[in-house]
Amino acid sequence: MSFTEIRNEYERGELGYASLLELRPRSNYANLVGIVTSFKSPKKSRGTDYVGSTVITDPKSDSAGGSAVVINYFKSSVELLPKVMKIGDVLFCKEVKIQPFGNKTQAISTKSSSWMVLDGALNSEAFTKSSNFVSHECDFKIAQWMKEWWLAKDAPLSVPVIKEYIPPRSQRLTLKLSQVKPLTFFDFIGEVVKVSPGHFPSCIEIQLTDYTTNHSLPVTSRNIEDPYAVYGPRVVQCLLWDENVEIGEKLSIGSYVLMRNLNAKISPMGYLEFKLHGDKRARQNSEPNVMLLDKSHPQVADLNRQKKEFLHEANIEFSRNIAEGIGLDNNQITVIKHTSQIPTSIDDIINHTEVNGKFRIRARLTDYMPEKIEDFARPYCTNCNKSLLPTREQFTQCPECSFAMSKYSFIYMFALLLEDRSRSTLPVYLYGKDARNFFDGLPPTNLYADQETRNALQQRFRKLWDGPRLTPYNGLWFDCCIKSYTVTDEDGGLVKRYRMFDTTLLYQL
Numbered sequence: 001m002s003f004t005e006i007r008n009e010y011e012r013g014e015l016g017y018a019s020l021l022e023l024r025p026r027s028n029y030a031n032l033v034g035i036v037t038s039f040k041s042p043k044k045s046r047g048t049d050y051v052g053s054t055v056i057t058d059p060k061s062d063s064a065g066g067s068a069v070v071i072n073y074f075k076s077s078v079e080l081l082p083k084v085m086k087i088g089d090v091l092f093c094k095e096v097k098i099q100p101f102g103n104k105t106q107a108i109s110t111k112s113s114s115w116m117v118l119d120g121a122l123n124s125e126a127f128t129k130s131s132n133f134v135s136h137e138c139d140f141k142i143a144q145w146m147k148e149w150w151l152a153k154d155a156p157l158s159v160p161v162i163k164e165y166i167p168p169r170s171q172r173l174t175l176k177l178s179q180v181k182p183l184t185f186f187d188f189i190g191e192v193v194k195v196s197p198g199h200f201p202s203c204i205e206i207q208l209t210d211y212t213t214n215h216s217l218p219v220t221s222r223n224i225e226d227p228y229a230v231y232g233p234r235v236v237q238c239l240l241w242d243e244n245v246e247i248g249e250k251l252s253i254g255s256y257v258l259m260r261n262l263n264a265k266i267s268p269m270g271y272l273e274f275k276l277h278g279d280k281r282a283r284q285n286s287e288p289n290v291m292l293l294d295k296s297h298p299q300v301a302d303l304n305r306q307k308k309e310f311l312h313e314a315n316i317e318f319s320r321n322i323a324e325g326i327g328l329d330n331n332q333i334t335v336i337k338h339t340s341q342i343p344t345s346i347d348d349i350i351n352h353t354e355v356n357g358k359f360r361i362r363a364r365l366t367d368y369m370p371e372k373i374e375d376f377a378r379p380y381c382t383n384c385n386k387s388l389l390p391t392r393e394q395f396t397q398c399p400e401c402s403f404a405m406s407k408y409s410f411i412y413m414f415a416l417l418l419e420d421r422s423r424s425t426l427p428v429y430l431y432g433k434d435a436r437n438f439f440d441g442l443p444p445t446n447l448y449a450d451q452e453t454r455n456a457l458q459q460r461f462r463k464l465w466d467g468p469r470l471t472p473y474n475g476l477w478f479d480c481c482i483k484s485y486t487v488t489d490e491d492g493g494l495v496k497r498y499r500m501f502d503t504t505l506l507y508q509l
């Protein structure tokens with residue numbers, strides 16, 4: 001069987017395993033397989049049990065926005081838990097119970113569950129399994145297919161990353177964009193703005209910036225969709241040739257790179273451009289000419305400072321345009337309170353160490369939960385603080401505590417999966433006051449019964465997402481304010497979550 005055949009059969013559920021994307025909460029028991037994307041080491045759980053928690057994904061689920069399934073195994077001893085060693089391992093588990101968990105689907109082991117873990121290294125066939133797991137030949141084929149997919153997908157990690165300071169190895173200078181003159185060779189530190197195929201097969205074109213300006217570069221205009229995107233004579237075209245193509249293709253937008261031995265030329269259009277040719281000697285010394293730099297590397301301090309200045313100025317201009325009504329066109333779909341805050345990236349939000357951080361981002365929607373807009377508002381009891389499953393019928397009293405409930409006893413509760421320019425994603429929750437403010441003028445109500453509010457809500461939501469759920473849809477960019485907070489998870493550990501605040505979805509046409 002070819003990988004394509006395996007993929008097709010797997011996704012149609014013909015190989016005995018449920019496709020993770022099609023997995024629905026409350027579908028009872030299922031057999032699952034996937035690549036491990038994160039895991040926690042086993043811990044003592046309630047009573048005498050030990051719990052092991054693993055998150056897995058598969059190609060279809062991953063391409064639909066990184067949705068994944070959490071599997072919690074409960075066993076009486078650590079020895080009986082799946083022996084997941086690292087991210088990239090393949091976990092098979094049979095007869096696990098499926099249930100909803102926040103905006104994710106969760107699987108829980110039962111007495112009859114069995115498991116097998118395959119080593120994630122491409123050519124390894126090593127595996128461990130529970131005594132009751134019956135493996136088939138096709139399991140190993142599924143594992144091989146998933147491993148190949150995962151390793152190919154994860155390729156950006158193979159660009160060498162420099163964390164430690166490296167002394168200069170040559171007489172070449174490291175130049176800022178503003179200092180580069182045509183017909184020189186130099187080293188350069190910059191941020192990747194764009195990656196696109198070159199006009200020749202052995203060439204790739206990338207755009208770089210260090211946020212300084214050079215008068216030999218074209219004066220392009222600001223991107224209306226993204227007022228914080230770098231533009232104008234701060235961005236230089238760079239052509240990578242030969243062995244550099246492979247590394248260039250793996251660079252992600254927003255990453256910082258050190259490029260050695262660049263050559264500055266004048267393009268046929270008369271602008272400054274950089275070229276990086278293959279270098280036999282560099283290949284022999286295994287010293288690549290393109291390397292990723294960690295964002296905390298001392299050598300990027302200047303770049304970070306220039307970037308901050310650029311964003312600060314872009315922000316002043318953006319705020320002024322909004323104040324003067326210039327920015328208020330069809331491209332703006334939200335209004336935020338904290339306009340003086342400088343926008344940040346999702347990676348920076350995730351890596352932020354403070355517990356209650358406040359941020360502003362420019363993002364677009366890639367997924368949302370729940371699936372149906374009717375379920376965005378839930379019956380809510382203010383007495384016992386519980387929310388209930390939405391139905392067409394109106395609760396007159398809380399089933400938990402008998403407290404009187406009316407058509408006003410509702411709360412918005414939903415989650416948005418946001419994506420930024422570097423394609424990093426962040427799940428963001430909206431509920432209570434923040435959600436009411438988001439759908440300003442449309443207080444939560446029974447959306448199954450109140451058609452008028454439901455239609456109005458749909459109308460507004462269409463600005464964020466116009467089409468069926470889980471289709472590759474590139475919605476409009478919007479600004480929003482995000483707060484981080486912590487909750488206690490099932491195992492008693494603290495988990496960081498994110499919620500939107502002080503953001504209103506516009507509804508005037």
Ligand SMILES: [Zn+2]
Pocket residue numbers: 381382383384385386398399400401402403
């Ligand atoms: Zn109650």
